[in-house]
Amino acid sequence: MIVCEQVERCFPAATGAVRALAGVSVSIARGEFVAIKGPSGCGKTTLLLALGGMQRPSAGRVSFEGRDLYALSAPQRNRLRAERIGFVFQLFHLVPYLTVRENILAGLPTGSDVGAAAARVETLLRQLGLRERAAARPGTLSAGERQRTALARALVKQPALILADEPTGNLDPANAAEVFRHLAAYQQAGGTVVVVTHGNDAAPYTTRTLNLVAGRLVEADRPVNTPVNADQPIPSL
Amino acid sequence: MSLADLILRELRHHWANALLVTLGLVIAVALLVAVKMTTAAAERETRRVMRDLGFNLRIIPRATDMDHFWTHGFSDQTMPEEAVRRLAASHGVFLSFNHLTPALEGRLDVAGRPALLTGLGETIVDPNEGKQPMGYRLKPGQVILGRAIATRLEARRGETIRLSDREFTVERILGESGTDEDVRIYGALADVQAVLGLPGRINEIKAIDCLCLTADEDPLAQLRAVVEKIVPEARVMQLTVLADARARQRQMAERYAQFAVPLVLVVGAGWLALLAWLNVRERRAEIGLWRALGHGSARIAGLLLGKALVLGAVGALAGYALGMWIALSAGPEIFKVTAKSLRPEPILLFWALALTPAFAALASLLPTMAAVAQEPAETLRAD
Ligand SMILES: Nc1ncnc2c1ncn2[C@@H]1O[C@H](COP(=O)(O)OP(=O)(O)OP(=O)(O)O)[C@@H](O)[C@H]1O
Numbered sequence: 102m103i104v105c106e107q108v109e110r111c112f113p114a115a116t117g118a119v120r121a122l123a124g125v126s127v128s129i130a131r132g133e134f135v136a137i138k139g140p141s142g143c144g145k146t147t148l149l150l151a152l153g154g155m156q157r158p159s160a161g162r163v164s165f166e167g168r169d170l171y172a173l174s175a176p177q178r179n180r181l182r183a184e185r186i187g188f189v190f191q192l193f194h195l196v197p198y199l200t201v202r203e204n205i206l207a208g209l210p211t212g213s214d215v216g217a218a219a220a221r222v223e224t225l226l227r228q229l230g231l232r233e234r235a236a237a238r239p240g241t242l243s244a245g246e247r248q249r250t251a252l253a254r255a256l257v258k259q260p261a262l263i264l265a266d267e268p269t270g271n272l273d274p275a276n277a278a279e280v281f282r283h284l285a286a287y288q289q290a291g292g293t294v295v296v297v298t299h300g301n302d303a304a305p306y307t308t309r310t311l312n313l314v315a316g317r318l319v320e321a322d323r324p325v326n327t328p329v330n331a332d333q334p335i336p337s338l
Numbered sequence: 339m340s341l342a343d344l345i346l347r348e349l350r351h352h353w354a355n356a357l358l359v360t361l362g363l364v365i366a367v368a369l370l371v372a373v374k375m376t377t378a379a380a381e382r383e384t385r386r387v388m389r390d391l392g393f394n395l396r397i398i399p400r401a402t403d404m405d406h407f408w409t410h411g412f413s414d415q416t417m418p419e420e421a422v423r424r425l426a427a428s429h430g431v432f433l434s435f436n437h438l439t440p441a442l443e444g445r446l447d448v449a450g451r452p453a454l455l456t457g458l459g460e461t462i463v464d465p466n467e468g469k470q471p472m473g474y475r476l477k478p479g480q481v482i483l484g485r486a487i488a489t490r491l492e493a494r495r496g497e498t499i500r501l502s503d504r505e506f507t508v509e510r511i512l513g514e515s516g517t518d519e520d521v522r523i524y525g526a527l528a529d530v531q532a533v534l535g536l537p538g539r540i541n542e543i544k545a546i547d548c549l550c551l552t553a554d555e556d557p558l559a560q561l562r563a564v565v566e567k568i569v570p571e572a573r574v575m576q577l578t579v580l581a582d583a584r585a586r587q588r589q590m591a592e593r594y595a596q597f598a599v600p601l602v603l604v605v606g607a608g609w610l611a612l613l614a615w616l617n618v619r620e621r622r623a624e625i626g627l628w629r630a631l632g633h634g635s636a637r638i639a640g641l642l643l644g645k646a647l648v649l650g651a652v653g654a655l656a657g658y659a660l661g662m663w664i665a666l667s668a669g670p671e672i673f674k675v676t677a678k679s680l681r682p683e684p685i686l687l688f689w690a691l692a693l694t695p696a697f698a699a700l701a702s703l704l705p706t707m708a709a710v711a712q713e714p715a716e717t718l719r720a721d
């Protein structure tokens with residue numbers, strides 16, 4: 102589903118360039134639940150953004166479903182992201198002037214049938230424990246509630262791939278487990294999940310763990326769980 | 339969610355920001371409206387005050403004995419009254435002359451002592467300008483008396499006086515002027531022609547030059563060229579000090595307006611652009627988010643430009659109202675003579691409403707497009 106070839110990314114900095122990614126090659130198949138681990142600043146977020154078509158690598162290629170992501174035009178890449186990829190940001194990035202429910206709806210591609218998605222939104226609100234807060238603005242939410250809203254926004258469009266950057270960073274173990282169960286259910290239904298995580302909470306669900314150190318992948322762990330059959334249809338909740 | 343919905347939601351949520359931006363727009367528009375109104379009023383006032391200095395051109399018969407003219411104050415020769423109509427009817431004459439007034443002047447003994455008598459015909463103004471003709475307007479049988487003459491005759495307003503066996507009603511008595519006007523009697527042209535026994539004749543056409551050239555630009559040569567072509571039997575005298583002062587003052591007022599209005603326009607536009615630009619910059623992270631969610635550039639631009647349009651329209655309306663209020667409350671104190679012509683100008687409202695939102699949107703467009711063109715990951719970092 103995703104193939105990374107020698108992906109590099111440098112950032113200009115006061116003390117020369119920062120090499121956030123120093124040649125990452127990895128292939129992620131459909132139906133996998135991949136965890137990316139590594140110390141802070143090792144390039145996890147940078148890698149995830151590059152996989153999601155949101156940050157162009159300085160060198161190397163990222164292909165998604167057989168298409169070279171960064172060879173596409175910006176509108177094409179947008180469209181692809183809108184329809185196929187759900188992203189949960191480390192810093193949530195919710196729209197401050199929309200309610201929780203509206204923020205979730207904002208995850209739908211423009212022009213999609215909101216009526217048909219409404220039932221899905223209610224299910225997500227219930228499953229993620231956000232029903233009471235559905236009419237609240239992000240400014241009044243706890244960090245955990247924001248994180249769950251961001252997750253719901255990524256899930257609502259039923260994407261082929263979910264990229265989640267520390268989606269449980271602000272949650273207590275019980276809630277974190279709930280979020281991972283949710284992602285796992287999604288993967289079980291045929292989705293592909295890549296999460297950045299620090300702890301081991303995700304271990305029971307992941308099919309593979311990638312260890313990133315200073316912008317490089319060090320030996321990837323052997324799969325623990327079996328990837329889901331790649332021929333399954335696009336997941337639905 | 340519809341675009342309009344999103345725009346309104348954002349406005350409501352960030353109402354303090356929207357209010358500040360609108361206030362900024364109001365200040366810019368009000369400043370523009372007030373300056374435009376007052377510079378226009380200043381130009382108008384200058385023209386009126388300068389015009390009230392009186393006629394500055396005297397067109398007299400070519401054969402005039404100039405020694406007589408200067409020692410007596412009027413020409414000893416006459417020309418047909420029709421000359422003024424010939425002059426007025428010729429093409430393009432109002433580019434150089436205006437307020438063409440036929441006059442017949444002469445001396446007359448009143449109560450045994452000399453007096454000056456001036457008959458004024460109907461003033462012809464540029465038909466395209468619709469200006470009020472200047473000077474005194476007298477009906478047949480009416481006269482206006484200079485102060486010294488009124489004293490001499492012990493005449494009062496509304497009373498009847500006799501001049502060469504004819505009766506006239508005193509329409510008005512002038513205040514002391516300190517000029518020969520004090521011993522002058524103004525009457526209707528036909529009456530004075532009858533009194534002086536010169537029916538159908540005039541010895542001067544009074545006028546104002548509207549070239550408004552200063553003395554060094556030699557307006558007299560141009561004025562003479564016009565008159566010589568159309569009324570070859572006449573010549574032009576210019577009261578140069580008056581004409582020059584008038585030209586200089588008017589030119590200054592025009593130059594000042596030409597400087598002040600564009601200056602304020604540029605400052606106002608710059609201020610407006612700055613506000614629009616800052617407003618977009620503040621929302622870069624949001625732009626990045628919409629981008630990350632896969633929304634198209636058109637929709638994102640619509641979101642930001644829509645806000646600029648809404649705030650621009652509100653700012654234009656309120657700014658027009660404020661600017662107008664400032665101009666209308668301060669104006670009459672400054673522009674005493676033309677105070678009445680300070681009126682609300684809907685055309686300015688039209689321009690404010692048309693230009694402010696358009697300009698605010700245009701100024702927002704550049705930073706929006708710049709933000710949209712960046713990688714979402716970069717823009718998202720902006721907060
Ligand atoms: N836009 C940028 N400009 C400059 N440097 C950047 C930029 N983005 C990332 N970096 C740098 O690249 C390195 C990797 O950053 P990244 O955010 O990918 O780390 P991370 O592994 O996600 O860390 P954390 O676990 O703390 O989230 C860091 O040293 C960071 O400072």
Ligand SMILES: [Mg+2]
Binds near residue numbers: 266
């Ligand atoms: Mg990170």
